[in-house]
Amino acid sequence: MKKIKIKINGQEIITEKGKTVLEAAQQVGIYIPTLCYYSSLKPHGGCRLCLVQIKEMKGFPVACATPVEEGMEIITDSEEIKSLRKEILKLLLTEHPSACLICAERKSCQAYQKCIRKTGITTGCRFCPRDGQCQLQKVVEEIGLDEIELPSNYRFFPIEEEDPFFGRDYNLCVLCERCVRVCHDIRGAGVLSVYFRGSEVRVGTPLGLSHLETNCQFCGACVDVCPTGALYEKQSQWLGVPQKSEESICVLCGLGCAMDYKVKEEKLVNSIPSAKGFNEGQACVKGRFLIPYIVNNRKRIVEAYLKIDGKHKPVNLNEALDYVAQKLSQKRGQNFCLILSPYLSNEDLYIGQKFARKVMRSNSIDTISSLFYHPFQLIEGKREENIFHKDYEFFIVLGLSPLEMSPVLSIFLRKKMKEGKKVAVVSPINSFFSDEADIFVPIKPGQENEFLSSILGYSDFSQFKKETREIRDLINSKGRTLLIYGNEIFQNKFDKLTDLPKEIDLLPVTLGGNTYGAFLLGCHPEIYPGFLDLEEGVKKFSYLWNSELPSLPGQGIFKVAKNSEKIGALYLCGEFPELHPPRAEFIIYQGIIHTPISAIADVILPATTFIETEGTYINLDGIIQKGISVTKPKGEAKPDWWIFSEIAKRMGEEGFDYQSPSDIFKEIKEAGLLSFLKIGNLNSKTKKTKFASIESIPTSAQSSSPIDENSFRLVFRPFHWSYRDFFLVDEIRELRRIIKPDNIYLNPNDAAKLGLSNGSQVNVLTQNGVIQRKTIINDNIPEGFVYSFPDLPLLLSASLSSPIEFILNVQIKRG
Amino acid sequence: MASNYLNIIEPIIKKYDGKKEAIISILQDVQTQLRWLPGDVLALISKKLKIPLSSLYSIATFYKSFYLKPRGENLVTVCLGTACHVRGASLILDELERKLKIKSGETTQDHKITLECVNCVGACALGPIVIVNDDYYGQMTKVKVDKLVDHLLGKKE
Numbered sequence: 001m002k003k004i005k006i007k008i009n010g011q012e013i014i015t016e017k018g019k020t021v022l023e024a025a026q027q028v029g030i031y032i033p034t035l036c037y038y039s040s041l042k043p044h045g046g047c048r049l050c051l052v053q054i055k056e057m058k059g060f061p062v063a064c065a066t067p068v069e070e071g072m073e074i075i076t077d078s079e080e081i082k083s084l085r086k087e088i089l090k091l092l093l094t095e096h097p098s099a100c101l102i103c104a105e106r107k108s109c110q111a112y113q114k115c116i117r118k119t120g121i122t123t124g125c126r127f128c129p130r131d132g133q134c135q136l137q138k139v140v141e142e143i144g145l146d147e148i149e150l151p152s153n154y155r156f157f158p159i160e161e162e163d164p165f166f167g168r169d170y171n172l173c174v175l176c177e178r179c180v181r182v183c184h185d186i187r188g189a190g191v192l193s194v195y196f197r198g199s200e201v202r203v204g205t206p207l208g209l210s211h212l213e214t215n216c217q218f219c220g221a222c223v224d225v226c227p228t229g230a231l232y233e234k235q236s237q238w239l240g241v242p243q244k245s246e247e248s249i250c251v252l253c254g255l256g257c258a259m260d261y262k263v264k265e266e267k268l269v270n271s272i273p274s275a276k277g278f279n280e281g282q283a284c285v286k287g288r289f290l291i292p293y294i295v296n297n298r299k300r301i302v303e304a305y306l307k308i309d310g311k312h313k314p315v316n317l318n319e320a321l322d323y324v325a326q327k328l329s330q331k332r333g334q335n336f337c338l339i340l341s342p343y344l345s346n347e348d349l350y351i352g353q354k355f356a357r358k359v360m361r362s363n364s365i366d367t368i369s370s371l372f373y374h375p376f377q378l379i380e381g382k383r384e385e386n387i388f389h390k391d392y393e394f395f396i397v398l399g400l401s402p403l404e405m406s407p408v409l410s411i412f413l414r415k416k417m418k419e420g421k422k423v424a425v426v427s428p429i430n431s432f433f434s435d436e437a438d439i440f441v442p443i444k445p446g447q448e449n450e451f452l453s454s455i456l457g458y459s460d461f462s463q464f465k466k467e468t469r470e471i472r473d474l475i476n477s478k479g480r481t482l483l484i485y486g487n488e489i490f491q492n493k494f495d496k497l498t499d500l501p502k503e504i505d506l507l508p509v510t511l512g513g514n515t516y517g518a519f520l521l522g523c524h525p526e527i528y529p530g531f532l533d534l535e536e537g538v539k540k541f542s543y544l545w546n547s548e549l550p551s552l553p554g555q556g557i558f559k560v561a562k563n564s565e566k567i568g569a570l571y572l573c574g575e576f577p578e579l580h581p582p583r584a585e586f587i588i589y590q591g592i593i594h595t596p597i598s599a600i601a602d603v604i605l606p607a608t609t610f611i612e613t614e615g616t617y618i619n620l621d622g623i624i625q626k627g628i629s630v631t632k633p634k635g636e637a638k639p640d641w642w643i644f645s646e647i648a649k650r651m652g653e654e655g656f657d658y659q660s661p662s663d664i665f666k667e668i669k670e671a672g673l674l675s676f677l678k679i680g681n682l683n684s685k686t687k688k689t690k691f692a693s694i695e696s697i698p699t700s701a702q703s704s705s706p707i708d709e710n711s712f713r714l715v716f717r718p719f720h721w722s723y724r725d726f727f728l729v730d731e732i733r734e735l736r737r738i739i740k741p742d743n744i745y746l747n748p749n750d751a752a753k754l755g756l757s758n759g760s761q762v763n764v765l766t767q768n769g770v771i772q773r774k775t776i777i778n779d780n781i782p783e784g785f786v787y788s789f790p791d792l793p794l795l796l797s798a799s800l801s802s803p804i805e806f807i808l809n810v811q812i813k814r815g
Numbered sequence: 816m817a818s819n820y821l822n823i824i825e826p827i828i829k830k831y832d833g834k835k836e837a838i839i840s841i842l843q844d845v846q847t848q849l850r851w852l853p854g855d856v857l858a859l860i861s862k863k864l865k866i867p868l869s870s871l872y873s874i875a876t877f878y879k880s881f882y883l884k885p886r887g888e889n890l891v892t893v894c895l896g897t898a899c900h901v902r903g904a905s906l907i908l909d910e911l912e913r914k915l916k917i918k919s920g921e922t923t924q925d926h927k928i929t930l931e932c933v934n935c936v937g938a939c940a941l942g943p944i945v946i947v948n949d950d951y952y953g954q955m956t957k958v959k960v961d962k963l964v965d966h967l968l969g970k971k972e
């Protein structure tokens with residue numbers, strides 16, 4: 001950037017070409033009031049509060065939209081400017097029902113709240129969700145207003161409260177259009193805009209639709225940029241100003257966005273995406289709105305329980321741990337099975353499997369992730385560099401799931417497109433994002449492999465000859481390419497991926513916040529930490545842990561869930577797909593929420609959420625991120641690593657004397673387990689490692705069209721609405737208004753053929769049973785296919801091995 | 816309904832080569848055929864041209880010449896400018912609202928008449944003025960407007 005010299009209020013300043021006058025002033029701490037300016041958005045120049053005087057320029061240019069020039073002389077605070085700003089602000093406030101702003105009693109009111117309400121409608125700041133955090137309040141304070149002699153002109157809009165998560169009171173809107181800009185330019189959702197003109201001008205959704213009726217992502221970005229109380233979050237609406245803000249990460253998907261967690265009276269009240277993270281102030285509905293619902297859930301397990309005479313009785317945690325230790329001492333061996341969660345931290349996962357292997361002598365350790373992925377497929381991702389910083393020229397998104405599961409990825413890609421990089425979307429489903437992409441290839445579900453072969457030049461994808469050629473040419477001409485793929489590819493045989501040319505880096509997008517960590521740290525019945533096979537693993541870790549270790553493959557989640565035979569002890573510390581109610585002589589449930597499964601456990605142990613404990617997580621990008629403990633654990637809840645270690649110690653085992661997660665992290669690091677993330681080419685490394693006993697990968701998703709007229713291919717979409725042991729949809733009512741697990745999506749032509757309309761009840765007949773669904777007609781769905789969220793029990797019974805099948809032949813009958 | 820709209824929209828979009836930049840002309844042409852722009856039509860155009868519905872609605876509400884409420888076959892406009900006003904234009908408007916059972920800016924259920932107001936059409940000397948489609952009627956009285964409306968509605972006296 002070229003350095004240039006300017007003068008502000010007589011002070012000489014060195015700044016850079018390309019900056020605006022406002023940015024140059026802020027850089028040296030000169031205050032210019034703003035309202036419509038927002039650092040990550042394109043300047044709008046609408047409110048005119050930031051007006052300044054510039055020598056040799058006519059009138060009063062706005063600082064937020066005027067670029068600096070060499071030698072510019074700027075005045076920001078002359079009397080003339082100040083009085084103009086006052087006038088502008090007064091005009092603006094004639095429409096703003098907030099008498100508090102200029103009320104003479106304001107100071108004492110803040111202390112004693114003696115005045116109930118002085119304005120005709122809506123509010124007065126005292127009753128505004130933004131009170132104390134409002135930019136308009138600040139600006140009024142700075143500019144200084146104590147009287148408005150103009151008549152008020154309130155707009156009397158009805159308050160819009162019917163949508164989930166956030167409400168809208170457009171009476172408080174100052175028409176800064178920040179929400180409009182963030183929704184269009186950053187999110188690409190285009191839900192909000194400005195309508196009418198003159199005195200009728202207003203912001204909102206088109207045609208008076210509710211947000212549920214638009215393609216609103218419920219990302220909350222509009223709420224976060226709104227300078228006033230016009231857009232407000234419902235769950236924290238009446239909680240007032242938070243007392244502290246802690247920066248940490250979100251682990252509800254593998255992206256690991258940076259978040260600012262807001263805390264009041266030791267309670268998590270809000271999570272706002274941090275502008276400092278790679279996510280640049282953006283998040284998705286999960287991270288933005290759901291975390292307080294998880295942490296403060298009324299069904300939280302806050303103490304330990306033992307089942308006595310068929311009933312759960314709360315007991316002292318110590319007592320429960322002693323009991324578990326005593327019971328487990330009789331259950332050593334492979335018949336002990338531990339289910340962990342891909343949402344746990346590396347430390348929890350490592351200690352969990354160490355407990356199972358060293359203490360319980362069992363390799364029966366698994367996570368729900370094994371039902372969806374083969375660990376092999378994950379190592380294929382060449383994690384050479386941070387994708388958010390590396391200069392890729394071309395991005396291919398294969399399948400819908402990457403964008404569906406991590407909406408923040410699509411924001412990243414939109415940004416790249418604006419920088420002139422190319423993006424191709426290869427997916428059966430057309431979305432707002434595929435509309436924007438440079439190339440869109442509407443393949444059929446199951447054709448993902450065929451597409452990859454054609455990219456490799458192995459075959460000619462006759463249906464999409466032109467598009468695949470374009471993509472090939474782009475790879476050849478642009479070089480550095482990133483292939484982002486999701487569940488669709490995991491359903492396929494993955495060998496094509498290893499053949500891809502070197503210029504192509506791979507980014508697998510998986511369910512779970514720490515799926516990679518779970519596999520890397522050996523939470524799998526046939527893998528030791530570091531992706532070692534059983535033989536090598538036993539060799540390495542019996543030395544490190546100074547103990548005998550099991551060398552036969554353990555029982556995985558697939559077997560345990562399918563098998564109705566009893567196992568010795570089942571230790572559930574993560575999501576378990578319920579085909580039959582879990583059958584075991586002894587069941588331990590270690591989790592955060594009371595669920596139907598916890599109801600049948602012999603012992604319930606209270607665990608912490610990621611908000612209440614420190615830990616590291618490996619994100620999609622292969623980066624080890626640290627999460628801090630934002631609030632104290634609820635009740636008696638304890639970190640999972642602590643619980644495992646306590647039980648181990650009570651069973652007389654050594655090697656579990658950890659004081660904190662950092663002790664565990666040190667052990668993981670010293671065992672050389674994290675070097676995988678640093679090593680340049682993972683492929684060459686893994687080729688040398690033996691995965692002797694792993695069964696071959698099924699090639700389930702091969703056939704790409706329905707077999708006959710009356711049958712459909714049912715494609716199960718990845719279900720990423722869970723955390724640890726529970727489905728977010730089950731426990732969060734607001735979320736159920738957006739995500740409907742009971743819906744089935746189909747093409748209008750198919751619906752017409754079957755005589756179905758929107759909302760018809762249908763029976764979906766499979767070879768392994770019937771499921772009920774409600775139809776949603778959507779012309780983005782390809783003909784002959786229907787989409788739905790998975791029914792895990794059905795999928796389990798339909799599959800012969802794991803990873804399980806996600807495309808089934810079905811018939812659809814009116815219910 | 817939706818497929819009827821599609822039959823109208825598709826040829827118009829084709830006429831402009833499906834270009835997003837031609838959106839104003841496209842909306843104008845659609846309005847010429849339908850007399851107004853129903854929400855469903857905006858939604859269809861949004862889908863076809865891949866323009867967010869919010870942006871379309873923003874354009875449609877910005878220009879006074881687009882109608883987002885149904886328009887009747889006939890447009891009856893009452894002048895409420897100062898000159899007409901002092902000569903009793905508001906009584907004329909009251910009479911029309913009463914007789915048609917609609918408010919200014921609305922359309923009768925049978926889509927025959929839309930009622931609107933303006934401020935001065937430059938024929939002050941003849942006030943109060945009522946304009947029916949493109950024809951001006953001066954020195955209106957309650958009785959005269961009644962007749963006018965009956966005529967428009969095809970009623971015999």
Ligand code: SF4
Pocket residue numbers: 096097098100101123124125126128129130131132134135136137172227228229230
């Ligand atoms: S938006 Fe700000 S100024 Fe307006 S009522 Fe709320 S807190 Fe007060």
Ligand code: SF4
Pocket residue numbers: 182183187189190191192211215216217218219220221222223
């Ligand atoms: S929540 Fe997100 S998608 Fe919805 S209107 Fe706000 S910014 Fe747009």
Ligand code: SF4
Pocket residue numbers: 172173174175176177178179180203222225226227228230231
């Ligand atoms: S709703 Fe908020 S962000 Fe949107 S224009 Fe109004 S004040 Fe600005």
Ligand code: SF4
Pocket residue numbers: 250251252253254255256257279282283284285286287288405406407408
């Ligand atoms: S994209 Fe992922 S990490 Fe980011 S907020 Fe959403 S769930 Fe959390």
Ligand code: FES
Pocket residue numbers: 033034035036037044045046047048049050051062063064065
């Ligand atoms: S902040 Fe510059 S015009 Fe609004």
Ligand code: FES
Pocket residue numbers: 894895896897898899900934935936937938939942944
């Ligand atoms: S006031 Fe009615 S025509 Fe001038």
